[in-house]
Amino acid sequence: MTKKDLIKIFTSHLQEELEALTAAAKATYEAATHEESKPENEYDTRGLEASYLAGAQAKRVSEIREVLNQFQTLEFKDLSSTDPILSTALVEVLIDGKKTTLILMPKGGGVTLRFDGRAVQIVTPNSLLGEAILGAKVGDEIEYEVGSRVHVCEVLSIK
Numbered sequence: 001m002t003k004k005d006l007i008k009i010f011t012s013h014l015q016e017e018l019e020a021l022t023a024a025a026k027a028t029y030e031a032a033t034h035e036e037s038k039p040e041n042e043y044d045t046r047g048l049e050a051s052y053l054a055g056a057q058a059k060r061v062s063e064i065r066e067v068l069n070q071f072q073t074l075e076f077k078d079l080s081s082t083d084p085i086l087s088t089a090l091v092e093v094l095i096d097g098k099k100t101t102l103i104l105m106p107k108g109g110g111v112t113l114r115f116d117g118r119a120v121q122i123v124t125p126n127s128l129l130g131e132a133i134l135g136a137k138v139g140d141e142i143e144y145e146v147g148s149r150v151h152v153c154e155v156l157s158i159k
Contacts, residue, residue: 003076003159006103006115010122013113014068021064025057046058047159067108067122068139074105079158081138087125096151104130129153 031050085091091102098124101120109124123130132144132153142153 003078005091006120007071007076009113009115010111011068011071014064014071014111018061018064018068021057021061023157025054028054028057048051052139063107070105070107071096081127081158083158084135084137085133085155086135090120094135094154094156095129099156102129102133104134109155120157 007056013036028050031054033051074088074113077086079086079089083089085104087104089104091104093102095101101115101118102123103120105122106123107111107124108122109127109130110122112119114120125131125134125135128146132142133155135146136155137157138153139157142155143150145151145154
């Protein structure tokens with residue numbers, strides 16, 4: 001798995017998601033402002049509900065644009081196994097015995113794609129896991145808490 005190929009896949013996926021969500025947001029906005037959306041009585045909330053949905057979709061479009069923009073403009077550094085984990089690092093970790101592939105990005109946490117037969121998830125330094133691995137090196141074992149549960153994370157590789 002090369003980081004360059006992964007960036008292309010994430011960029012393409014985000015572009016497709018942005019186009020689909022933009023079209024859906026436009027359709028929802030048109031439905032919310034259409035003549036037929038005017039309430040028939042004081043209990044008819046279809047138009048109001050459609051406007052809330054249109055607002056939420058517009059916000060999500062903005063968020064996806066930000067994440068896509070960072071994939072298109074950030075400098076993705078090639079890191080070695082001796083470097084600490086920093087922003088744009090592609091990291092393979094073992095969390096509670098399960099191998100996981102992560103990419104550390106400023107925004108977009110939670111977005112996951114399948115690449116080379118495995119899931120790759122974006123994590124941010126603001127997340128508990130992202131904060132825990134930031135600055136770690138290959139071979140480091142980190143503990144972090146989620147609620148009352150302590151997870152053990154071993155750094156296997158950094159690219």
